[in-house]
Structure formats: structure tokens, C-alpha cells
Amino acid sequence: MGEGNIIAGIRDGLGNDAIVVATKNNGKLKEFAHALGKLDKRVLSLHDFPEIPDIVEDGDTFAANARIKAKTTGDALGVPALADDSGLRVEALGGEPGVYSARYAGEGAADEENNAKLIRELTSIGASCSEQRLDDGSRQLSKAQFVCALALYDPATGEFVEAEGTVDGVITDKPHGAGGFGYDPLFWLPQLGRGMAELSKEEKGAISHRGDALRKLLPLLMKQQ
Numbered sequence: 001m002g003e004g005n006i007i008a009g010i011r012d013g014l015g016n017d018a019i020v021v022a023t024k025n026n027g028k029l030k031e032f033a034h035a036l037g038k039l040d041k042r043v044l045s046l047h048d049f050p051e052i053p054d055i056v057e058d059g060d061t062f063a064a065n066a067r068i069k070a071k072t073t074g075d076a077l078g079v080p081a082l083a084d085d086s087g088l089r090v091e092a093l094g095g096e097p098g099v100y101s102a103r104y105a106g107e108g109a110a111d112e113e114n115n116a117k118l119i120r121e122l123t124s125i126g127a128s129c130s131e132q133r134l135d136d137g138s139r140q141l142s143k144a145q146f147v148c149a150l151a152l153y154d155p156a157t158g159e160f161v162e163a164e165g166t167v168d169g170v171i172t173d174k175p176h177g178a179g180g181f182g183y184d185p186l187f188w189l190p191q192l193g194r195g196m197a198e199l200s201k202e203e204k205g206a207i208s209h210r211g212d213a214l215r216k217l218l219p220l221l222m223k224q225q
């Protein structure tokens, strides 16, 4: 691509050192700041642009919602915007809460309320994916997968660059670790023998759905240069 490609758009609009991430989630933001900081990119978020009204995430898929957030933000600011729509698919719940992960326990629910509802729902149906207890006695309730859809939208061309990442794990009935955000304390990684919230930012980025999606997206962006 020539004129108006996404990288050039970022350069023109904000300077080559900055990128807008269309999120209000501070947990995501820290992970993007860490990952993109390594590429010398300063991350701006929706907290920096309070004039942009709340975005309605009414897509049926993670990818659709990521596109909605990226387009609304990119069109409002006139510069490219990157958006992340993510969530948890829980096997024993038929893939729920999925795109409803943020509002599982109700609109504006806190992470703690969503986590409490998840354990409540799984225990109420007697879910169990392994007889084996973890060392601390916690039960393994269901297999689960974190999904992250990324979309970068350039208002100059109307084009999107997209990628999706996943990570598999198990939901436990007790929290492990104090790091991360959202459902991380309940997400156990059997392959590591550790919980997602026990990992450092570096370690989480190396295995997470968001890290996976970013590793797929970045080469696509570089191609556009």
C-alpha cells in the first residue's frame, strides 16, 4: 500500500511514537503499554479522549465488537485506532459468557462480581473437568478459553487490519494470584501449573490471547509500510 497506509496514518496524525488504543480497561491498557512500549510506541486510550461518547458493543462476535470500537474511535479522532474485544468462553457453559464477559453479572459489573457469578453458575450445574484437585485443594470446574480480537482501523482508507488470539485453560473454584485483571484469578494454566494472575506481565504476554493476537497483527502492520 502507498499513501494513507496505517503506519503512515499513525505517523501523520499523532507522530510515529504514539498509537490510540480504543479501550477504557486499565488492565488491557497496561498490557498494551508494555507490549507496544518495546516498539517505542506511546499508548493513548479513551481516557485521553473523554469527548468520545460511550461505544455500544452490540456485535455478535469479538471481531465485530473490535471493529466497532476501532472505527468509532478512528472516525472521531481522524487517526488510526487499535481496539481489543476479548472475553472468556467456558466449555461447561456452552461458550458463555463470550461477548458478554464484561457484563456477565450485569451492566457495569466489577471483575469480582463477574468472577463470583462464574463460580456460582459452574457450581450450580455441578461442573467438573477433572477429579484431581490442585495442590491448594481447589477444584477444576471447566475447560475454558480466553479470546482476543484485535482490529486496527485507518479512517483515511476505511480499512481494517485484524487478528485473533486464544489461550486454553481451566476455571478453578478458588483464585490464584493477584496480578492481571478480569477473570485472570480463576484461569488456571495446566500446561504451566500456574494461574494467569500469578504471571508477570512479560510471562502473561508470552502465552496470553492478547499476546497471541498481537504477534499475529504486528507483522501485518509492518507489511503495510
Ligand SMILES: O=P(O)(O)OP(=O)(O)OP(=O)(O)OC[C@H]1O[C@@H](n2cnc3c(O)ncnc32)[C@H](O)[C@@H]1O
Pocket (backbone or CB within 6 Å): 022, 023, 024, 025, 028, 057, 084, 085, 086, 087, 088, 101, 102, 103, 111, 114, 146, 180, 181, 182, 183, 184, 208, 210
Ligand atoms: O471495551 P473496553 O473499553 O476495551 O473494556 P472492557 O473491559 O469492556 O473489555 P471487553 O468489552 O473486551 O470485555 C472483556 C471482558 O473479558 C475480560 N477479559 C479480557 N481479557 C482478559 C484477560 O487478559 N484476563 C482476564 N480477563 C479478561 C475482561 O475483564 C472483561 O470482563
Ligand SMILES: [Mg+2]
Pocket (backbone or CB within 6 Å): 057, 102
Ligand atoms: Mg467493553
